[in-house]
């Protein structure tokens with residue numbers, strides 16, 4: 329077991345005794361979110377009144393047709409983009425922890441920094457002392473199984489290993505909310521499955537509120553506590569689905585027929601929101 | 608590139624000097640070429656020793672070194688700053704780009720009289736003429752590199768809490784270092800040419816000055832000493848930035 333971190337809000341003990349989702353406090357509350365890109369002549373309305381509530385330590389998956397505004401939503405949530413209208417309330421963390429950290433689909437880590445420098449980057453930006461940030465970074469490098477690669481540069485790593493670095497950096501930041509934008513979208517099926525398992529293990533050890541964007545219905549159902557399907561652009565939440573599959577969702581523990589039923593349900597919701605059939 | 612490979616490359620760089628020296632020495636000794644115009648390298652070498660130790664060659668070398676160093680420093684820092692600004696701000700680029708496009712194809716040596724009328728016949732005018740050439744090449748290279756920085760790297764830095772200065776130090780500078788180095792290398796290439804021409808026509812010290820006066824006074828061996836020195840200077844200033852750039856960017860290789 330890992331010693332609990334001083335800076336961590338999470339008490340390791342509470343992991344096992346997860347309160348029912350509906351009773352946990354709200355961490356992210358979004359109301360009527362609007363975002364329009366002004367690109368030259370044409371305006372692109374990416375988000376059209378999006379409402380969403382995500383609770384503490386909930387693993388929330390977001391699905392939707394391509395171009396419906398999923399990445400836009402994460403960028404607005406993270407503060408990288410300004411919203412046009414609406415309300416975003418994210419629980420403010422206590423001292424020296426960020427509100428959110430993003431894991432990118434690709435090219436999220438810096439080619440000119442070693443693995444450990446990449447993982448420690450957020451801590452460095454928050455002026456955590458060198459010794460402390462190396463220690464924290466090292467711990468998360470081990471957690472994502474990259475021991476021995478601390479001083480490697482990203483170009484020496486495979487795609488899956490690079491995503492592990494990005495994930496380690498996000499967890500090392502210890503944010504209130506973890507935002508993930510198709511983090512495994514570019515990986516082959518086998519690597520993807522392996523990283524999914526590692527992610528869930530890490531998340532159960534260091535529980536966080538997660539908003540996870542994906543195109544992959546199976547992935548959403550396998551990972552999430554709950555999922556939301558977005559409408560076509562301008563995006564809003566079309567429908568929410570509870571994923572009532574017991575954890576751990578290992579092969580022998582997984583209710584495959586229930587999983588298939590859920591996937592079918594999501595599939596038909598997605599078909600409903602995708603208006604233009606030629607897309 | 609590994610350390611061994613780099614060392615081999617530097618060693619191989621001596622190849623042209625050695626092979627030309629052997630061929631030349633032989634043909635000059637046997638008077639296959641006119642030793643009045645092509646004195647054998649052994650003669651040139653012993654003369655070089657003499658000129659550097661007892662003559663005024665060191666003064667000329669230092670004069671040239673000083674000019675190219677100051678020009679490189681001025682043009683280099685100015686070029687990095689201007690290129691970064693242009694790469695980050697479309698508005699700055701819109702204003703400066705036309706100026707650069709017009710200045711770029713103009714042979715900078717043609718500006719020397721203008722520089723003299725602005726600053727008098729001074730070192731300042733000579734150095735600024737060379738610095739302008741370095742500035743143009745470095746700023747154009749830097750601008751391109753800054754524009755090529757991945758948006759996702761900027762976003763990742765900001766998401767991790769990077770401020771404005773962090774963004775430059777942690778993302779933009781390392782991301783553009785390789786192109787800055789090659790810009791400097793190109794800039795020095797042009798600056799060496801300018802240096803020699805300026806010293807030939809409008810200076811009373813420096814290696815270019817020595818080359819021209821030696822020719823006029825028909826001191827051919829002395830001409831070769833200056834020529835060889837300029838060659839070494841050129842190699843160091845043109846390949847130096849690339850080597851330093853590689854050393855500073857270990858993530859690009861290995």
Ligand SMILES: Nc1ncnc2c1ncn2[C@@H]1O[C@H](COP(=O)(O)OP(=O)(O)OP(=O)(O)O)[C@@H](O)[C@H]1O
Pocket residue numbers: 365366367372373374392393394395396397398399400401561
């Ligand atoms: N910087 C931008 N300027 C103008 N339009 C943009 C910009 N970024 C995104 N858009 C447009 O906004 C819409 C939503 O984009 P977004 O990237 O959020 O979609 P997405 O749901 O993440 O798509 P995907 O599933 O393909 O990743 C798209 O139509 C896109 O073309």
Ligand SMILES: [Mg+2]
Pocket residue numbers: 398399400509
């Ligand atoms: Mg997207």
